[in-house]
Amino acid sequence: MPVTESDHPSDDGGAPGAGAGPGALPADRLIAFYTDHRRDLPWREPGTTPWGVLVSEVMLQQTQVARVVPAYRQWIERWPTPPDLAAEPSGEAVRAWGRLGYPRRALRLHAAATAITDRHHGRVPDTVDELLTLPGVGEYTARAVAAFGYRRRAPVVDTNVLRVLSRATRGVDTRASATATDRRDLDRWLPQDPDTAATFSIAVMELGALLCTTGEPGCSQCPISDDCAWRAAGYPAAAAVRRQGAWAGSDRQVRGRIMAALRDAPAAVAEGELAAVWPDVQQWRRCLDSLLADGLAVRVDVGWIGLPG
DNA sequence: AACCCGTGGGT
DNA sequence: TACCCAAGGGT
Structure with missing residues (x-):
């Protein structure tokens, strides 16, 4: 484990001093740290709406902050409220998602905007239970929106x-x-x-x-x-995690290439042309079928594939 | 409950 | 280089 000596001096049990006690999570010092060292991120700016918080949280699911920042700005400028997004085809959300990864998040965010528009009069709900009913909103995101969007205790x-x-x-x-x-x-x-x-x-x-x-x-x-x-305790190492499968040649890679081709095209793409993204026809077919099943792609006509309408 | 889902930065 | 892993969710 990469622990430097300078950061982890093997001191011989120095006095805890003014500490709150072993195993404590003292709010005052944590909040002081945040006040002094917080990053200025767009979704932390004054005036950020609960919708802005929701958009940022979904984008941040498994995607680094630095990559989210520009995408978030463009998204909020284009769709400042849930009804703005719901009024557009879901394919536009997928296209605007760009290369953030896990494009199903874009589809779910669009579905969430639709649900908010239809069931909540266009206002992002403010309770964890209601938030949990939204597509793409799980235990973490629901509480993040309640806390950071509405300043609820969660x-x-x-x-x-x-x-x-x-x-x-x-x-x-x-x-x-x-x-x-x-x-x-x-x-x-x-x-x-x-x-x-x-x-x-x-x-x-x-x-x-x-x-x-x-x-x-x-x-x-x-x-x-x-x-x-x-x-x-001397910085004991974490238990080993199960390795993720190889990326090269994976279905995820093939799906990613197909989605990139669909995003980059202004309209539907001929299947024959789309097949050029991957040499293994069997695997390509399986991945295209899975994208169609996920709703990330649609067959707009016989032999033509596009983003969802 | 293990596994799947994209992409790219850091080391 | 190859590998880890990053503001998770759905099944």
Whole structure:
């Protein structure tokens, strides 16, 4: 594990000093860290709507912040409200998604905009339960929108928060995905005041993104290192994760090429031309069929494939 | 519950 | 280089 000596001095049990205690997640210091070191991101600007928060959260699902920023700006400028997006064909959402990856997210975001328009009068719902009914909105995103969009008190646990929670309060590292237990554990540290709770959540997330990272954590700059159970335990390594399959030659690669061809074309593409993206006809056929089944592509006519209308 | 789903940056 | 993995969700 890439832990530097300078960041992790093997001190001999120095006094905890003014720490809140081993395994604590002290809100005051986390919020102070956020105040001092927060990144200026477009979805954090004053005036960001709950719809803006929802769009940013969906884009950020498994996609890095730096790649999301320009896409988010263009998306919000073009579709400032859910009805604006719902009024357009879903294929336009898929095209605007560009190369963010996992284009089903674009389809689901469009479906969410439609549901918000039809069932919620065009206003993004403000309760976790209602948000959970929206396509593409899971346990994390629902709470993120409630907390960051509406300043509700909800335990927001993404991969960053889970890493901080696990390390600081349990003394172990993890690469698992968050569970209901994790949300309950975080809730213990969540300030009661809703607005402060929302700031606390984004502060923990920011700490995980900037300092308490998977790679080389910046423990020497961490505001809660004195309370960190993981540090006290000597930075034990996380359990190994199951390797993902090879990318080259995968269905995902083939699907990606087909979608890129459809996005780059102004209108429908002849199947014969589309087949040129991959030499293995069997695999190409299987992937095209899966894209049609997913609704990411449609057969607009015999032998012609396009983005959904 | 394990597996699938895109793309690209970091090392 | 090859591999990890990044503000997850759906099945």
